[in-house]
Amino acid sequence: MVSELSFTEENYLKAIYHLSSDGTESVNTNSLAESMNTTPASVNDMVKRLAQKNLIGYQKYKGTTLLAKGKKVALTIVRKHRLWEVFLVDKLGFKWDEVHEIAEQLEHIKSPNLIKRLDAFLGHPTMDPHGDPIPNEEGIMKETVRASIAEVAVNAKGIIVAVNNDDTLLLQHLDSLGIQLGSKIAILERMDFDGSVSISIDEGPKQFLSKSVAENLMITLTD
Amino acid sequence: MVSELSFTEENYLKAIYHLSSDGTESVNTNSLAESMNTTPASVNDMVKRLAQKNLIGYQKYKGTTLLAKGKKVALTIVRKHRLWEVFLVDKLGFKWDEVHEIAEQLEHIKSPNLIKRLDAFLGHPTMDPHGDPIPNEEGIMKETVRASIAEVAVNAKGIIVAVNNDDTLLLQHLDSLGIQLGSKIAILERMDFDGSVSISIDEGPKQFLSKSVAENLMITLTD
DNA sequence: ATTTATTTTTAGATTCATCTAAAAATAATA
DNA sequence: TATTATTTTTAGATGAATCTAAAAATAAAT
Numbered sequence: 001m002v003s004e005l006s007f008t009e010e011n012y013l014k015a016i017y018h019l020s021s022d023g024t025e026s027v028n029t030n031s032l033a034e035s036m037n038t039t040p041a042s043v044n045d046m047v048k049r050l051a052q053k054n055l056i057g058y059q060k061y062k063g064t065t066l067l068a069k070g071k072k073v074a075l076t077i078v079r080k081h082r083l084w085e086v087f088l089v090d091k092l093g094f095k096w097d098e099v100h101e102i103a104e105q106l107e108h109i110k111s112p113n114l115i116k117r118l119d120a121f122l123g124h125p126t127m128d129p130h131g132d133p134i135p136n137e138e139g140i141m142k143e144t145v146r147a148s149i150a151e152v153a154v155n156a157k158g159i160i161v162a163v164n165n166d167d168t169l170l171l172q173h174l175d176s177l178g179i180q181l182g183s184k185i186a187i188l189e190r191m192d193f194d195g196s197v198s199i200s201i202d203e204g205p206k207q208f209l210s211k212s213v214a215e216n217l218m219i220t221l222t223d
Numbered sequence: 224m225v226s227e228l229s230f231t232e233e234n235y236l237k238a239i240y241h242l243s244s245d246g247t248e249s250v251n252t253n254s255l256a257e258s259m260n261t262t263p264a265s266v267n268d269m270v271k272r273l274a275q276k277n278l279i280g281y282q283k284y285k286g287t288t289l290l291a292k293g294k295k296v297a298l299t300i301v302r303k304h305r306l307w308e309v310f311l312v313d314k315l316g317f318k319w320d321e322v323h324e325i326a327e328q329l330e331h332i333k334s335p336n337l338i339k340r341l342d343a344f345l346g347h348p349t350m351d352p353h354g355d356p357i358p359n360e361e362g363i364m365k366e367t368v369r370a371s372i373a374e375v376a377v378n379a380k381g382i383i384v385a386v387n388n389d390d391t392l393l394l395q396h397l398d399s400l401g402i403q404l405g406s407k408i409a410i411l412e413r414m415d416f417d418g419s420v421s422i423s424i425d426e427g428p429k430q431f432l433s434k435s436v437a438e439n440l441m442i443t444l445t446d
Numbered sequence: 447a448t449t450t451a452t453t454t455t456t457a458g459a460t461t462c463a464t465c466t467a468a469a470a471a472t473a474a475t476a
Numbered sequence: 477t478a479t480t481a482t483t484t485t486t487a488g489a490t491g492a493a494t495c496t497a498a499a500a501a502t503a504a505a506t
Contacts, residue, residue: 006492006493008492008493008494028453028454029453029454029455030452030453030454038493038494038495039494039495039496040453040454040455041454041455041456041494041495041496041497042493042494042495043454044454044455044456045492045493045494046493046494049492049493060454060455060501061453061454061455061500061501061502088337091344092337092340092341092344093340094340098336101334102332102334102337105332105333105334106329106332109325109328109329110328111324111325111328113321114311114315114325117315117316117317118315121314121315229462229463231462231463231464251483251484252483252484252485253482253483253484261463261464261465262464262465262466263483263484263485264464264465264466264467264484264485264486265463265464265465266484267484267485267486268462268463268464269463269464272462272463283471283484283485284470284471284472284483284484284485447506448505448506449504449505449506450503450504450505450506451502451503451504451505452501452502452503452504453500453501453502453503454499454500454501454502455498455499455500455501456497456498456499456500457496457497457498457499458495458496458497458498459494459495459496459497460493460494460495460496461492461493461494461495462491462492462493462494463490463491463492464489464490464491464492465488465489465490465491466487466488466489466490467486467487467488468485468486468487468488469484469485469486469487470483470484470485470486471482471483471484471485472481472482472483472484473480473481473482473483474479474480474481474482475478475479475480475481476477476478476479476480
């Protein structure tokens with residue numbers, strides 16, 4: 001009974017979802033406007049419409065929250081977005097940072113059957129190339145565990161999701177090791193005396209990271 | 224310089240392309256309206272807009288034709304549509320008759336790079352699951368050769384594109400042989416004395432068709 | 447508690463794609 | 477050729493999604 005939402009409506013719901021996913025209980029007009037790259041007035045118009053469709057809760061001057069129906073839509077969009085990203089990277093060979101825009105379009109394709117088949121074709125992935133979890137059909141997703149290489153257990157596997165430092169020398173060093181955002185990493189050993197670790201990138205050969213490098217490399221753990 | 228067309232504009236161009244692909248030099252308002260499932264008045268509005276953008280030629284009461292720019296857009300849409308259909312059938316396991324609607328949506332995804340990669344991923348197909356040719360990047364496509372099984376050379380391969388008869392018994396017979404629209408067929412031998420042929424469906428075992436069945440089965444030849 | 451600043455809402459326009467109803471042009475027929 | 481039928485176009489409206497500019501409400505600061 002969620003009649004047939006426009007791309008714009010879907011994008012608003014997704015934006016509200018993302019803005020409230022960090023515990024914020026109510027999303028205000030201004031931040032939504034910024035996130036949607038539009039004006040507060042436009043947001044206000046749209047918010048009224050979504051509220052009337054019982055997708056979001058809204059009271060004048062009090063911001064908005066997703067209602068059950070709206071949250072379900074948002075999670076479906078997020079699911080589709082992240083599945084398509086996996087497709088683009090794993091099957092079509094796109095780089096981690098090239099896929100967002102295309103997935104922004106693909107996420108609005110309407111066909112539950114398509115997504116079911118795509119999911120199976122991709123091997124039911126639980127994480128997208130950025131290390132973000134993919135909601136299942138019920139909208140449930142694993143909580144992602146984020147940690148630096150320095151604090152993670154030996155034998156852990158994960159995806160590089162951030163570098164806590166923009167020092168050019170560090171970035172060049174990572175580059176020479178073949179480490180990029182989205183790379184799959186396995187922690188092989190940790191040397192206790194100096195905190196250095198041996199790792200493998202994308203199933204490649206063993207390589208070494210000093211403690212200071214390891215501390216700056218953030219990953220999300222893969223199952 | 225084809226700024227950024229809306230889905231609707233793209234669909235109009237595609238419709239004009241299809242309506243004029245059978246030699247008709249000029250597409251009239253009424254048939255476009257029927258094809259677009261809308262009113263002549265709406266068509267008239269849109270046609271003016273497309274003409275102003277130099278995508279189509281239009282003179283009052285004289286119908287429309289695609290100009291070079293519009294034809295290029297139309298062929299790109301057709302290319303995308305058919306490539307996505309191949310993806311849906313070959314990779315996701317959809318049936319021949321389930322893919323059109325989804326491809327209607329996917330054809331509007333804007334990313335030349337995506338299509339380039341998809342094309343490579345699919346092995347640069349030249350024909351879609353319905354036996355229609357896929358335009359290349361320059362908009363050029365092979366002419367399809369359509370013929371009945373009865374008139375085609377031994378060793379020919381093709382795709383079933385039509386059954387020239389809606390006799391239930393014939394359809395049931397084809398069904399029992401595993402023959403559907405979209406099936407790949409190879410002609411193995413022809414018995415001259417009765418015109419019957421032996422064939423293989425989707426690389427399956429050898430099967431036999433009587434002349435009367437062969438006459439009713441239309442295929443397009445694969446390269 | 448006023449004043450000032452920020453946020454949010456309203457009012458009124460605009461653009462796109464559409465519609466209905468009616469007028470105008472063209473084509474077909476008697 | 478006059479009449480009828482068909483096709484096409486115009487005129488005027490509507491509903492989304494947006495905008496700008498200004499008013500109203502709330503929050504922050506003096």
